[in-house]
Amino acid sequence: MTTAVGAELREAFRKDGVVCLRGAFDARALRLAQDAFEWSLAHPTASAMRYGGGEGLFYQDLARRDAWTAYERLVRESPAADLVAALWGAPDVWFMYEQVFLKEGGETRRTPWHQDASYLPVHGEQLAVMWISFDPVAKDQSLELVRGSHHGVLYDGSRFDPSDDTAPLYGDGTLPRLPDVEAERARFDIVSFGVEPGDVVVFHPALLHGGAATRRGARRRTLSLRFFGADATYAARPGMRQVVIDEAKATSVFQLLPGVLSPGDPFRHPGFPKVRTR
Numbered sequence: 001m002t003t004a005v006g007a008e009l010r011e012a013f014r015k016d017g018v019v020c021l022r023g024a025f026d027a028r029a030l031r032l033a034q035d036a037f038e039w040s041l042a043h044p045t046a047s048a049m050r051y052g053g054g055e056g057l058f059y060q061d062l063a064r065r066d067a068w069t070a071y072e073r074l075v076r077e078s079p080a081a082d083l084v085a086a087l088w089g090a091p092d093v094w095f096m097y098e099q100v101f102l103k104e105g106g107e108t109r110r111t112p113w114h115q116d117a118s119y120l121p122v123h124g125e126q127l128a129v130m131w132i133s134f135d136p137v138a139k140d141q142s143l144e145l146v147r148g149s150h151h152g153v154l155y156d157g158s159r160f161d162p163s164d165d166t167a168p169l170y171g172d173g174t175l176p177r178l179p180d181v182e183a184e185r186a187r188f189d190i191v192s193f194g195v196e197p198g199d200v201v202v203f204h205p206a207l208l209h210g211g212a213a214t215r216r217g218a219r220r221r222t223l224s225l226r227f228f229g230a231d232a233t234y235a236a237r238p239g240m241r242q243v244v245i246d247e248a249k250a251t252s253v254f255q256l257l258p259g260v261l262s263p264g265d266p267f268r269h270p271g272f273p274k275v276r277t278r
Contacts, residue, residue, distance in 0.1 A: 005086035013087040014125075017150035018203035020193040021083060025132065029078035030197055033132055037223045039070040040100040045251060051160060056106030056214060062099035062224075063252045068273060071098055075225070081276040084128040084227045087202060093276035094268075096122075096226035097253070103214035104221075111211030112165035113181040115149075116226075118157035119169070120205060121240050121257055122267045126229025131201040134221040139194035141212045141220075143201060146181065147189040150206035155179070170238040181208060227275075232267035 005021070013019050025033065040061060048061035075081060081093040101111075116129060131143055155178045157169030166178040181188055188208070193201055203209065205226070214220050234257065245255040253271030260269065 005083060010087055010089055013202065013204075016147045016191070017207040018145045018147065018191065018201065019087065020195065021200045021202060023198050024079060024083060024200040025198045027198075029074075029080075030132075030134070032074040032078055033223055034134055036071045036074045036098065037100055037134065037221060040064065040067065040098060040223075041102070043067075043070075047251075049160075051109060051162070056108040056216075057102060057104050058108040058111075058214075059102040060100065063097040063254065065250065065252055065271070067098050068095070071095070071225075072273075075273075075275050080130055080225060081227065083200070084130065084202065085229075085276055087128065088126045088229050090126055090229050090231075091276065091278045092230045092274070094228050094232075094272045094274050096120075096228050096272055099224040099226070101211075101220070101222040101224070103211075104219040106216050108214040109162065110182070110213040112158040112160055113146075113178060113208055113210040114158040115155060115208055116205035117150075117154055118175065118237065120226075121235055121237050121254065121261075122205075122228060122232050123235040124228060124232035124267070125204075126231045127205050128227045129203050129205050130225040130227070131203070132223045132225070133195050133199070134197055134223070135219055136197065137195050137220060139192050141215065141218065142192045142194060143209060143211050144190050144192045145203055146208035147191050149188075149208040150204040154206060155208075172238050174238045181210065228267055228272070234261040234263055234265045234267050236263050 009019050044061050045064045051058040075095050085091055085093050156175040158165055159167050159169045161167035166180050168177050250256050253269055
């Protein structure tokens with residue numbers, strides 16, 4: 001491991017909800033990560049999406065049910081699980097899912113401001129998103145995050161409507177509508193990091209964040225890994241209530257959870273492999 005996580009970084013992660021770990025992945029770990037990324041591009045799920053609002057390609061896909069076959073070496077042989085355990089100050093780590101982003105070919109729209117936690121049926125302090133770029137990204141074109149916002153309100157998700165980034169995903173009033181962070185940037189404590197391959201940004205999924213647009217001639221290939229720890233519990237979201245799917249038909253582990261977990265239960269399922277223990 002090339003990056004040591006001590007008390008200062010651990011406190012920054014707890015307080016701010018985000019840290020940038022410089023040189024966290026060496027050349028071998030990056031190769032494993034890129035191999036997994038390329039596997040995901042070659043094996044899209046039925047829900048893979050290409051977003052409009054720009055002349056270039058903005059593609060994302062996530063949580064393929066059989067992705068562990070391609071991601072196990074990366075997760076077990078890279079420093080990823082050790083790094084998040086050190087940031088939590090807790091030994092147990094489970095892998096939740098992967099997500100890939102590709103922006104290239106011209107101007108693309110920015111990724112709307114949102115919280116990953118709005119889309120995920122999980123609650124806890126020991127949650128982490130690991131953001132890995134395979135390309136150098138300047139600070140003004142990088143991921144942006146609202147420092148400390150994971151301690152505040154959980155908002156409705158964005159449905160990524162090109163005409164309104166705050167258009168609610170659920171819209172039933174259970175969760176309040178997202179603020180228009182982009183229109184009122186001065187109100188928020190926004191932080192971003194210029195990164196080189198090998199740097200890793202780690203943040204809590206309840207943190208408000210969004211991605212800057214990609215400029216003409218630029219390419220941004222990003223792999224995101226999600227992890228959870230021992231304190232994670234099941235938290236049903238509005239669109240996931242009582243949605244029980246036959247296991248044989250499920251394309252994602254998340255589709256199976258309402259049939260086996262109740263709110264407040266430990267967030268555990270055989271589809272989420274444990275990757276680090278005491």
